[in-house]
Amino acid sequence: MSPNILSSLKFFTMTDDDQETSTSLVSILSKVVVGLALAVCPTFASYSVHAKELVIANYEGVINPVAAEYLHDALDFAQSSGAEALILKLDTPGGLDTSMRLMIKDITGSPLPVIVFVSPSGGRAASAGVFITMAAHVAAMAPGTNIGAAHPVAMGGGEMDNTMKEKVENDSVAYIKSLAEQRGRNVAWAEDAVRKSVSVTEQEALKLNIIDLVAEDIPNLLKHLQGRKIVLPHGPITLSSDPPTLKEFPMGTRLELLKTLSDPNIAYLLMSIGTIGIMAELYSPGAILPGIIGAISLILAFYSLQSLPVNYAGALLVILGVVFLLLEISVTSYGLLALGGLTAMTLGGLFLIKSDAPFMQVSLSFLLPTVMAVGALAGVVAWMAVKGARGKPITGAEGMIGSIGIAKTALNPRGQITVQGEIWEAVSETPVGQGEAAEVMSIEGLTLHVAPTHKSH
Secondary structure: OOHHHHHHHHHHOOOHHHHHHHHHHHHHHHHHHHHHHHHHOOHHHHHHOOOOEEEEEEEEOOEOHHHHHHHHHHHHHHHHOOOOEEEEEEEEOOEOHHHHHHHHHHHHOOOOOEEEEEOOOOOEEEOHHHHHHHHOOEEEEOOOOEEEOOOOOOOOOOOOOHHHHHHHHHHHHHHHHHHHHHHOOOHHHHHHHHHOOOEEEHHHHHHOOOOOEEOOOHHHHHHHHOOOEEEEOOEEEEOOOOOOEEEEOOOOHHHHHHHHHOOHHHHHHHHHHHHHHHHHHHHOOOOOHHHHHHHHHHHHHHHHHHOOOEOHHHHHHHHHHHHHHHHHHHOOOOOHHHHHHHHHHHHHHHHOEOOOOHHHOOOHHHHHHHHHHHHHHHHHHHHHHHHHHHOOOOOOOHHHOOOEEEEOOOEOOEEEEEEOOEEEEEEEOOOEOOOEEEEEEEEEOOEEEEEEEEEEO
16 A cells, blocks of 8 residues: 555544544534524524413303303413313303204314313302303312203293203213213202202312312312313323413403393393484484484394393384383373383393293393483483473574564565574564664564664664
């Protein structure tokens, strides 16, 4: 071999000490490179440890179409944001069966866990709330809450006969038993909650295997959820053991408004205002404002009523009552129409909602003041109408009597006079000189009868 080749081979031949030195140099250089990379781009470090996210939805009130839409939207938001689970904080006295079943379908078909947390202290999961809690992948309650009383109530108005009661009850029992069996919860108690309307505290619910855990608040609930195994339709999953980040899902202005409108008291008030506005516009065309307010109120009332089990006889009584009150303004009935109107409005409010559930009915403490206020308003309008009828006319030919005009020509006895910017033929028993003032005493056809006022122009 040539000396150059030997020299090259010698250059690439290392001793053990040389290899050790080279390895340590490589290790030091790699650490320096990694350190520089993290210093230049610190976001690499943040992506290396990604905390899981939980979405929290809060619902308090009656289970209705708004509640069903809110849960559906919350689940869509949680899935689209890649959340690990959805927590539904629930406090409800119950509600509509159709809305409850829609919510349960969303929960049981959800690709991510749904944790129902009955909260805050003093809250409850009654009636439809029991079914929703039973359907949850994880059911939790806060101290001072209760669950139960899930017996179905009549939503069709009046008393159900024994056969219908038995059918509705058996259907509800079968439904809640299937939910309890699916989640491994106390089937016997679930049946008693429907048939016997039993209710228990959070500690009793935990002992009876109705719920999975009791938590004081959200942070305490999260500790219980860390590392928990949950069975979903596509298979079991295990929640992260790391503390998650929380993201609130607000109801939003639209749903908050619709929730308010779904209150039976608000529905009754809107229907009363709407009917008054429309009738007032018909009685006095051209007022415009009562018609606008009435039309908007009636449309909102129709939305409110479509989410409630309405008794149309009650709705007609409310409208009839308002008509009677407005007729009192123009018809002399010595108060009989007003009394009939107040009675019809009161009965209409009591019969408006077809449900035995107190939270679905118009509150008597709200109904009576509303009826009295509407009656007082009708009384004020009637008084103003009577006062206006007795007062002096201010428009038309009658409104000119008593007006002061200026003689355009001498009146002896006939001539012309200017009154309110118009020229009229006039007759005066006492001569009136040109330019002198005269008072209109009466009108006969297109001729004014005037008298001098001894005031010159």
